[in-house]
Amino acid sequence: MCDYRSEGWWTLLTSILTTALKCAYLMAQLKDYITYSLELLGRASTLKDDQKSRIEKNLINVLMNESPDPEPDCDALAVKTAQKLWADRISLAGSNVFTIGVQDFVPFVQCKAKFHAPSFHVDVPVQLDVYLRADCPHPVRFSRLCVGFNNQEYNQLCVIQEASRASEVLENTTQGRMCLVPGKTRKFLFKFVAKTEDVGKKIEITSVDLVLGHETGRCVVLSWQGGGGDAASSQEALQAARSFRRRPRLPDSEVHWDSVVVQASTMIISRVPNVSVQLRHDPPALTNEMYCLAVTVRSQEKSPIRDVKLTAGLKPGQDANLTQKTQVTLRGTELCDESCPALLTDVPVGDLQPGEQLEKTLYVRCGTVGSRMFLVYVSYLINTTIEDKEIVCKCHKDETVTIETVFPFDVAVKFVSTKFEHLERVYADIPFLLMTDLLSASPWALTIASSELQLAPSMTSVDQPESQLDRVVLQTGESASECFCLRCPAAGTGDGGVATGHYVVSWKRASAAPDIPVVSTVVTLPHVIVESIPLHVNADLPPFGRVRESLPVRYHLQNTTDLVQDVEISVEPSDAFMFSGLKQIRLRILPGTAQEMLYNFYPLMAGCQQLPSLHISLLRFPGFTHQLLRRFIPTSIFVKPQGRLVDDASIAAA
Structure with missing residues (x-):
């Protein structure tokens, strides 16, 4: 018969x-008699109505522990046998409670349950409505209505029960809280206080039970799964949604059954916090610095x-590389290392009185450039009263901020003669x-504490580097330069050149x-190609010359x-110089x-003059050219004019 119900073959089903x-x-x-009666009344x-009235009266008789009237068109002998069986x-003494799940058939009572909101704060009572509608010919009275939840501790808080006699199942009047009038929608409000441990959890309606009858007679428990609905509800809801028929206007106390939408679950969320969280910082952050983030609560x-x-x-939830390259600490006087976490959790900061504030300073170290989203989450406990019941609420307030990390400076390295x-x-x-x-790329002023040149073993310094x-x-945009005089003792053997070392800049x-603390940024210096030269030539000469005064120059080969x-x-x-010495010589x-x-x-x-040019030729190394020689010896010098002679008369006059 399930196919007849799902496809709407009601005549065949009847x-x-x-x-x-x-x-x-x-x-x-x-049980079968009660079940079939419930659906034939639906x-x-x-x-026809008179047939439904007869079935309803028989159902009431059964609930009052009496024998029902015989069904029409039954054999008289079979009826007598049936009456004896009913007697x-x-x-017989036995169980008088019959629980019938209505999800697979269409009873004469419809049910829909609906929470007032998709979520409730823990300090606000949870409210839900249960809507009932009867389709039988006569008013019917029920003795108990209860709602079941996934947390069974709430079940006892959502019960409507009223003592009644067994003879009152068939209600003659339309008055009374526990009475269902045919064709009318009744709404029942339930309210309870959620438990604080259920914050962040979902409360779901698992069942709605309606009890017909009385303990002295028989009880029929109509049980709806979830928020209600039977075998025909889904099809009816779809037809109602597609219908363009205007619903008639009803009094304010009544509702249209088709307008009620089942809401069988709700979420319990924490109490609305009443604290302010302010973040104070100076973005952007610079790579590897101890970035200060002040939190005021x-x-x-x-x-x-x-x-x-x-x-x-x-x-949490960002790229794993960011987690590995981000450290947070409360101690700003020490540089973070790999042992510091990317997220500090549950740092105790004490208690606060109304209007009081506190400040906590965090230090963040970002090892790579890029954007990062930081979370500041403040939680606390507060006592509050709800429905004359005092509870302890855990509140939390969170703020997020996106911080960009940039390089503090760029370092350019070059080799010159x-x-x-x-x-x-x-x-x-x-x-x-x-x-x-060193070119500053920071929007903030940088203080260079010091710099250090760490040479590779293959390099030596001509003087002490400082x-x-x-x-x-x-x-911003300013640059600073340094110069170091180096020497490579031996030529490189590989195509990749010889390692130079590292350049360390300490700054903040x-x-x-x-x-x-200052931050030490280590820059790996580029490799350099080193070649051998058969003859090394250098010159010793004064820093300047003077016209018509001797200028000694020594060449070392x-x-x-x-x-x-x-x-x-x-x-x-050269036209600017006379010279004395060997103009041409051959030596070994x-x-x-x-x-x-x-x-x-x-x-x-006077002026900047070209020195006489020294030419050297190596018989064993023809590739040793004059252009290569010019890299090692000076080719010009500044010559000052000759000083004025002061005679004795001028001195005396002065």
Whole structure:
């Protein structure tokens, strides 16, 4: 018969149920007789009203522990046998309570349950309505209505019960709280206080039970699963939703049955907090700095709050790499390490009186650039009264903030010769310059505490390297440069070049507190290609010359190979100088030794003048060119004019 109900074959269903009711009567099957009677009285039955009235009276007789009247068109002999069976049923002592699940048939009572809201705060009573509608010919009285929940502790709080006599099941009047009038919708309000441990949980209606009858007779419990509905409810709801027929206007105390929508579950949420949470910080954050985030909590409750706890840090659910590269701590005087978590949980901060506030300072260290969402979550306990019952509510307030992390500065590195010419490669044992340019990319002023050059084992420093940026303050867009003179003792053997080392810059915000530690940013210096050179030439000469005064220049030639070098040296004159010394010479330099050449230059003109050009040729190394030589020795010098002679007369006059 389920297919007949789902497809709406009500005439066939009524015929089958009528026959089934006769069989149940003749066999004195109590539960079947009650079940078929309930459905034949319902809205799906096509019986006439007088037939329904007869069935309803028989049902009431059964509920009052009396024998029903015989069904029409039954054999007289079978009726006598049935009456005897009914008499035996009535006289036998046994269970008089019949629970009938109505989800698979269409009874004469319809039910819908509806919570007032999808969620309730824990300090607000949970309210729900149960709507009942009877389709039988005469008013009927019930003795008990109860609602079952997934948390059974609430079941006893949602019960309507009224003592009545068994003879009052068939109600002659339409008055009374426990009376259902045919065609009228009755609404019953239930209210209870949710338990604090159910905050964050869902409360669901699992069943609605309606009891017909009385304990002295028989009880029939109509049980709806969830928020109500029977075998025909879903189809009727769909038809009502598609219907464009205007509903008639009803009094304010009545509702249209089709307008009631089942709401079988609700969520219990925490009490609305009455505290303010303010965040104070200076974005953006800089990579690896101890970023200060001040949290101010102010109580606006009318009573004291206690057990205030703070949870702050990286909001869960973000990229795993952000979690690994973000640390949060309460100690700003120490740098965070990998042991510090990305989220501090349940940090106790004490109690607050009404109007009182407290401040907690957090320090966040972000190891990579990008956007991060941070969560600040404040929870506390407060006593409140609801429905004359005092409960302890746990409230919470959360704030989120997105903080961008940027690089504090950019570092550019280049290799130049001692004449500040760009070098693609350097030469073994020949000094060169490493220049670093630090460009501030921070929107805030930066204080450079110090800098340090950590050389690789393959590099040595010509002099003792010292920081040239101590206590330098850089504004946005400003840059600072350093220069280090280095030497590579041996040529590289690989194509990747020789490691230079690391450049370490210690810095912090200029506006940071004095106890905030500095941040050390380590920059890996690029590799450099190192080549060998057969002859190293360098020159010793004064920083400047003077017209018509001797300018001594010494050239040092060192053989860096294991071979004897045959060297041809020539000097090309310059119009700005006279010179004394060997203009052309050929000499031999032993392996690992040096040869010194001395020239005296006589400047003839003032200004920046070209020195006489030194040309060197190596017979064993034709590739040693004049252009390569120009990288190591100076080619010009500044010449000052000759000083004025002061005679004795001028001195006397003065």
